[in-house]
Amino acid sequence: MPIGNNHTVPSPTAILNPATGAVITSVEGLTEGEVDAAIARASSAFETWRGVAPGDRARLLRRFAAAVDAHRDELALLEVANAGHVLGNALWEAGNVRDVLEFYAGAPERHSGRQIPVPGGIDMTFYEPLGVVGIIVPWNFPMAIAGWGLAPALAAGNTVVLKPAELTPLSALRLGELSLEAGLPDGVLQILPGPGRVVGRRLVTHPAVRKLCFTGSTEVGRTIMSGCAEQIKRLTLELGGKSANIVFADADVELAAPRAPYGVFDNAGQDCCARSRILVQRSAYDRFMEHLEPAVTGVVVGDPTQATTEMGPLISPAHMASVASFVPDGAPVAFRGTCPDGPGNWFAPTVLAPVDPSDRAASEEIFGPVVVVIPFDDEADAVRLANDTPYGLSGSLWTRDIGRALRVARAVETGTLSVNSHSSVRYWTPFGGAKQSGLGRELGPDALHAFSDVKNVFISSE
Numbered sequence: 001m002p003i004g005n006n007h008t009v010p011s012p013t014a015i016l017n018p019a020t021g022a023v024i025t026s027v028e029g030l031t032e033g034e035v036d037a038a039i040a041r042a043s044s045a046f047e048t049w050r051g052v053a054p055g056d057r058a059r060l061l062r063r064f065a066a067a068v069d070a071h072r073d074e075l076a077l078l079e080v081a082n083a084g085h086v087l088g089n090a091l092w093e094a095g096n097v098r099d100v101l102e103f104y105a106g107a108p109e110r111h112s113g114r115q116i117p118v119p120g121g122i123d124m125t126f127y128e129p130l131g132v133v134g135i136i137v138p139w140n141f142p143m144a145i146a147g148w149g150l151a152p153a154l155a156a157g158n159t160v161v162l163k164p165a166e167l168t169p170l171s172a173l174r175l176g177e178l179s180l181e182a183g184l185p186d187g188v189l190q191i192l193p194g195p196g197r198v199v200g201r202r203l204v205t206h207p208a209v210r211k212l213c214f215t216g217s218t219e220v221g222r223t224i225m226s227g228c229a230e231q232i233k234r235l236t237l238e239l240g241g242k243s244a245n246i247v248f249a250d251a252d253v254e255l256a257a258p259r260a261p262y263g264v265f266d267n268a269g270q271d272c273c274a275r276s277r278i279l280v281q282r283s284a285y286d287r288f289m290e291h292l293e294p295a296v297t298g299v300v301v302g303d304p305t306q307a308t309t310e311m312g313p314l315i316s317p318a319h320m321a322s323v324a325s326f327v328p329d330g331a332p333v334a335f336r337g338t339c340p341d342g343p344g345n346w347f348a349p350t351v352l353a354p355v356d357p358s359d360r361a362a363s364e365e366i367f368g369p370v371v372v373v374i375p376f377d378d379e380a381d382a383v384r385l386a387n388d389t390p391y392g393l394s395g396s397l398w399t400r401d402i403g404r405a406l407r408v409a410r411a412v413e414t415g416t417l418s419v420n421s422h423s424s425v426r427y428w429t430p431f432g433g434a435k436q437s438g439l440g441r442e443l444g445p446d447a448l449h450a451f452s453d454v455k456n457v458f459i460s461s462e
């Protein structure tokens with residue numbers, strides 16, 4: 001059932017376990033009228049929530065974090081069952097929601113404006129909340145991405161209506177219940193399951209939704225951006241990626257090669273930050289491939305409930321078919337890991353090489369456990385290849401030369417980049433895309449700015 005809603009709708013969606021194909025439960029999608037009612041509740045709750053003293057808002061967010069922590073195992077198991085995440089990752093994700101709530105619980109009491117020297121009086125700025133914030137979440141990290149949006153939005157004094165993806169609504173629905181148990185007032189956080197074309201679309205078109213955070217495909221992001229233009233609606237977009245993992249010959253190749261699978265096959269490659277293009281300096285190419293092969297064939301793929309499993313299934317049969325289309329008969333498979341047979345959406349980790357940079361597998365987002373390896377000649381060639389994409393979300397580079405690390409980190413057109421690691425999203429630091437990977441930044445110390453408008457007030461002293 002949708003949180004805070006008693007209406008029924010005709011066709012509930014069956015929610016499936018991607019590792020087994022079994023039906024877990026079914027969830028009713030909201031009608032447009034029900035979405036409107038939820039937005040009306042959020043608008044009315046906003047009038048109270050914005051007036052809650054900063055210290056009290058902080059306390060409520062800390063209680064919400066504590067409720068998430070107390071239900072960490074339960075939330076993780078929901079994500080394992082519904083999204084096919086491996087247990088270790090799912091536990092990390094539930095812990096991440098808790099940590100993000102705690103981090104932004106520190107914000108309401110520190111969201112200070114400025115006093116600016118002006119002649120004839122006093123000038124000050126205030127950070128005003130925007131009102132109702134709509135958050136649209138994809139299926140690949142249903143719980144973590146929900147937390148990255150809702151925590152700073154609530155901390156800044158907004159109310160939130162959050163639409164989970166059709167395939168993966170369960171962890172978000174549970175977070176909504178936990179928020180109420182923690183004492184957040186009714187209407188402050190509502191979870192609205194349902195199709196993108198009904199619920200998501202209404203969050204775009206409803207004038208009382210003042211800001212939208214959309215995470216999903218670049219294609220849908222483009223339609224959302226044009227929809228928001230109608231009302232000059234504030235918008236954050238976190239979209240697709242085709243990130244590069246650049247390995248220079250002077251790197252610790254014996255370390256970079258076995259780490260490479262974990263930069264792309266995590267969450268079965270269904271990760272917007274997946275480093276799905278490995279660029280290797282030609283002089284180190286053979287050595288790199290030698291060390292990459294055992295690491296790829298050694299990735300443990302299987303039952304996501306087992307603590308030792310490293311990679312689970314793909315989200316759906318349709319998505320599996322889409323991933324498989326990048327590895328047709330005769331594709332240049334350099335080597336491949338293994339995966340279970342039988343029910344479930346299984347796809348073995350796959351390395352394609354040699355591949356031309358213009359090939360489909362090297363240029364389009366695959367969103368599955370398929371990676372291409374492409375050689376390069378020198379630093380300029382590496383940067384050219386890395387930037388030869390409309391995307392710019394993430395990336396890694398491996399070198400022992402600190403000057404090169406800085407030069408290349410600055411030259412690659414991307415929102416985040418890690419040197420000698422595959423670190424991606426850390427809640428302490430800003431996250432978001434360059435070029436067609438997105439607009440705006442989430443997380444980090446400045447996240448509340450995306451959920452507030454600056455108001456300038458001048459008081460005459462004359």
Ligand code: NAD
Binds near residue numbers: 139200
């Ligand atoms: P998607 O774009 O199909 O759907 C994302 C969400 O938008 C879903 O909740 C969906 O119901 C909703 N939606 C669909 N059509 C809509 C419409 N017309 N109006 C409003 N809402 C609509 O994406 P997906 O398949 O769920 O997720 C995969 C994509 O998300 C990949 O491209 C991936 O790279 C991207 N992604 C990006 C980030 C990031 O932070 N940059 C993170 C995760 C996923």
